[in-house]
Amino acid sequence: MRCRTARRLAAELAEGVGGTPWQADLSDHLRSCPGCACLTEELARSWQALLAYPAIEPSKEFVPRLRARLELDEPRTSPEPFRPAGWQWMALLATALVAILVGPSGLDQPRAVTESGLSRRDLADDRFLADLQTTLDHFDSTYFPVHSSWPDSLLDPTSQEFPPSP
């Protein structure tokens, strides 16, 4: 056995590994090579010296504290955050692209113009105003009736005779 091989195996021998096929060859080499024998001895001693590292004892609260943490560690019930799949990313991208191309002005619908030259929105406004006027007239006639026999002066708030004396 060469010294190089012996020194590599010496590190394993230092651990006290026994029953390995190379052990007899190594022992023969160590008997005849003081350098390798010295190295093997030193490696074994430093390996043994490592046991001087003292073990620490976990505190008494370690296990109870861990149990408390485990009890608090309920399975998460909150819904998973939305993570788009591949095709959903494509759909989102296409929607964004359309929105960019069309722009805000594209969302403003053009007004449909009728034969009279007025848009539908204008006609709807006129209809609303007419309905409102009808309602107000009805309200006036119901709660503030104007008698036909009353002189016009009574209907004029600037008149001296307004309001009419009882």
Next chain:
Amino acid sequence: MSDRMDPPDPDAALMVAFQKGAEDAFEQLLDKYHRPIVNFIYKIVNNRGEAEELAQDVFLRVYRARDRYEPRARFAAWIYRIATNVSFKAANRARRLRFWSPNSCDEASTVREAFPDYRPNAEDRLVEAERGEAVRRAIRGLPKKEKLAIILRRYEGLSYKEIAEVMNCTEAAVKTYIHRGKLHLRETVPGYLKKGRS
């Protein structure tokens, strides 16, 4: 796949039982592993309080990962791998903090702090504490991978195969790390420790 059939792993069986709802199986694993895991992490982060805190995180991760656990590797390799990840992340974080606040120091920077049950009048305890501190310094001076391999081999008693699983490398690489580590320690472990106890 190995030629030899590995012996059945009782801890992996406990973890599988825990997966199926046996809470006491987790208790058994906790009882068996909490002390070694705390000690293992302590050797990496060199701080007792932090070691306990990180060990709690390790068991929380084991608890949460019970549904994902697959008994392909031995349970010891799996839990030490989690502990390795957790502790090296913490050690790196501490190193960055030290960089920004150089006045801070490790809890175990002195013999007295490293060994809380140290008694000034007990000579044997003092000698023991000094020996421990010397070994601690020697281990701490090793490069990261050598240190991890040596700790797992010497203190945790893992096989080369299990260490390879923890470190995510080949068994040959583990042997190299341990060999180099031993050569380093031969230089750094003080001579009086190598002569044996008087």
